[in-house]
Amino acid sequence: MKRSLSILLAGMLLVGAVAISGCTDTKMEIAGTEEITTNELIAAVGTHGGEPESGFNPITGWGYNHEPLIQSTLFKKDSNGALINDLATDHSVSEDGITWTVTIRDDVTFHDGEALTAEDVAFTFNTASEAGGSVDLSMLEKATATDEYTVEFELNDDQATFINKLAVIGIVPEHAYDENYGQNPIGSGPYEFVQWDKGQQVILEADQDYYGDEPYFQKLTIVFMESDTAFAAARSGQIDLAEIPASYAGQEVEGMKIVALESIDARGISFPTQPDTGEKSEDGYAIGNDVTSDVAIRKALNIGIDRQTLVDGALNGQGEEEFTGVDKLPWGNEEAIIEDGNVEEAKKILSDAGWEDTDGDGIVEKDGVKAEFTLLYAASAQERQALAVAVSEEAKELGINIIPEGASWDKIDTLALSTPVVFGYGSLDPTDLYLKYYSESYDPSSYNNIIMYSNPTVDSYLRAAITSSDQDTANENWQMAAWDGETGFSPKGDATWMWMATLDYLYIMDEDLDIGTPKIQPHGADIFGNILEWKRTEN
Structure with a gap:
C-alpha cells in the first residue's frame, strides 16, 4: 500500500484528525511527493491506552501491561502468558524468597550506543520504586548490581509474584535519565524514538543494532485520535490499522478487515x-x-x-x-x-x-x-x-x-x-x-x-x-x-x-497485514505485544 504524504495529510484533515507530519524520512525536510512504503505502518490504537501524559517513561508507567517498544524488559510474556527471557538470561530466588538474582545479556546497547549493564537495571528499579508509579514496587527494598551483568533484588516481603514486575518495567539508561527523559527517551528495545508531536503522533524507527529479531516494519507511526475519527481515517485509506468501538463490528470496508482480539x-x-x-x-x-x-x-x-x-x-x-x-x-x-x-x-x-x-x-x-x-x-x-x-x-x-x-x-x-x-x-x-x-x-x-x-x-x-x-x-x-x-x-x-x-478489542486493518498470533489482551490493550511477528502478506 503506497500513499503520497500530501494525500495523507489532506485526508487526515478531512476526517477531523490532526495532521500527520514526518511520516517519511524524518532526517530530512519532508516533501509532499514522498511516499509511504510497505514496510512502514501507521496505526491509530490509542483508544484505551491513549497518549502518555508524562511521555514514554517506564518509571512513570509507560509500557505497563503492554509492549514498551522503545525499552527492553528483563522478561516478556508469550502469546500464552508464560514468562520468557528478554534481557535476562537466568534468575534464582533465595529459600526465604527475599533475595532475587538476575543475570542479563552482555551484548545489548542502548540506542545511543552505550552498553546496557546491571547498573542500569538496578537504577531503573530503584528509581521506579521511589517514584511510586503505575507498577506497585512496595515490596522492593533495593536493587544492587553485583557485577556488570548481575543484579540482585532485595525484597521486604516474600512475594513470589515479584517475577511479574520484572516483565513490565522497561530498562532506562542511568547515564541519560533526567526529568525530561519521557519527552526524548533512549532505550534498547526494537524501536528507536524519533519524534513526538504532542497531541498528534509519535514516530519510531527500527533499531538496526537490536539484539533480537529484526522487525518487518522499519517505521512505526502511532497516531493519537478518538476511535470514531480513527475509523474514518482507516476507511478513507489514510492509516493501516485502527482500534475501533464495538458498534463498528459489522462494518465492511473495501481493502480492509476487522479483527476481534480476545481480552482479559x-x-x-x-x-x-x-x-x-x-x-x-x-x-x-x-x-x-x-x-x-x-x-x-x-x-x-x-x-x-x-x-x-x-x-x-x-x-x-x-x-x-x-x-x-x-x-x-x-x-x-x-x-x-x-x-x-x-x-x-x-x-x-x-x-x-x-x-x-x-x-x-x-x-x-x-x-x-x-x-x-x-x-x-x-x-x-x-x-x-x-x-x-x-x-x-x-x-x-x-x-x-x-x-x-x-x-x-x-x-x-x-x-x-x-x-x-x-x-x-x-x-x-x-x-x-x-x-x-x-x-x-x-x-x-x-x-x-x-x-x-x-x-x-x-x-x-x-x-x-x-x-x-x-x-x-x-x-x-x-x-x-x-x-x-x-x-x-x-x-x-x-x-x-x-x-x-x-471486552473484545476490535481493530480494522489492511487486508494484507498479518499480525501473527497476538497475546491475550490485558486492560489497556497490547496490540504491539508481538510486533516482531508482524508483516505484510502481499505488496
Whole structure:
C-alpha cells in the first residue's frame, strides 16, 4: 500500500484528525511527493491506552501491561502468558524468597550506543520504586548490581509474584535519565524514538543494532485520535490499522478487515462495603454507602442482572460474560461462577433481608433507606456508559434504582470511596488481585481495595497465594480467596464487585497485514505485544 504524504495529510484533515507530519524520512525536510512504503505502518490504537501524559517513561508507567517498544524488559510474556527471557538470561530466588538474582545479556546497547549493564537495571528499579508509579514496587527494598551483568533484588516481603514486575518495567539508561527523559527517551528495545508531536503522533524507527529479531516494519507511526475519527481515517485509506468501538463490528470496508482480539480486560462495578458513618478519608472524601454495604443488595444485583444481555446490547456482542474479574486466568475459580439473570431469586434475597417496596414507587427500602445509588463512569468511555445504562435498566426490575452519571476521573477520585464506579481491570499479574481484595492494601490513590473490603479468611488465602513459590499452590489459594465453599470475594460469597463482561478489542486493518498470533489482551490493550511477528502478506 503506497500513499503520497500530501494525500495523507489532506485526508487526515478531512476526517477531523490532526495532521500527520514526518511520516517519511524524518532526517530530512519532508516533501509532499514522498511516499509511504510497505514496510512502514501507521496505526491509530490509542483508544484505551491513549497518549502518555508524562511521555514514554517506564518509571512513570509507560509500557505497563503492554509492549514498551522503545525499552527492553528483563522478561516478556508469550502469546500464552508464560514468562520468557528478554534481557535476562537466568534468575534464582533465595529459600526465604527475599533475595532475587538476575543475570542479563552482555551484548545489548542502548540506542545511543552505550552498553546496557546491571547498573542500569538496578537504577531503573530503584528509581521506579521511589517514584511510586503505575507498577506497585512496595515490596522492593533495593536493587544492587553485583557485577556488570548481575543484579540482585532485595525484597521486604516474600512475594513470589515479584517475577511479574520484572516483565513490565522497561530498562532506562542511568547515564541519560533526567526529568525530561519521557519527552526524548533512549532505550534498547526494537524501536528507536524519533519524534513526538504532542497531541498528534509519535514516530519510531527500527533499531538496526537490536539484539533480537529484526522487525518487518522499519517505521512505526502511532497516531493519537478518538476511535470514531480513527475509523474514518482507516476507511478513507489514510492509516493501516485502527482500534475501533464495538458498534463498528459489522462494518465492511473495501481493502480492509476487522479483527476481534480476545481480552482479559473486565468491566465491573465497585461496591463500597462499609456503611456511611460520617467518616472521611485523609483527603476529606466521604467513606461508605448505606445501600451497597448491605450484602443482600450486592448479591441481588450479581444474581439478578443478565450479563449476556449486557454483552449483546451494551457491547454489541463483542465480549464475554465475567463473574470474578479473573475467570479466564489460571487463578480464576470456576466454582465461584453463578447462574445470573434470575430475577425471582434476586427479589427473594432482597425480601429476606428486609428490603421491601412499602410506598409503591417501585424502589425497595429498608429502615428508611431506599435502594438507590449513583453509578459513576468515565465520561469519555463509551462502553462504560453503555454498561452503566444497561445495568440501570435491568436493576429496575429488582426494585433497585441506579442513576448512571458520567464524570471526569478527578471527580470520580473524590467519590469512589462512597459511590459505585464502573472500573476496568485485566492483568496477567495476580498481584493486582491481592491489591484489590487484601484488607491492608487499602490505598485510594492507586484504587487498591477501593471498596475497603475486609475478610480475614480471604486475607489468609491471599497471603498464602502471593508468598507461594509453587504456582499450583498459589493458584489454589487465589481460587479459594474467591470461593472456598463458605466465603470469598466472589458473587457466591461477599459479592464485593459486580463483574459484568470482558471486552473484545476490535481493530480494522489492511487486508494484507498479518499480525501473527497476538497475546491475550490485558486492560489497556497490547496490540504491539508481538510486533516482531508482524508483516505484510502481499505488496
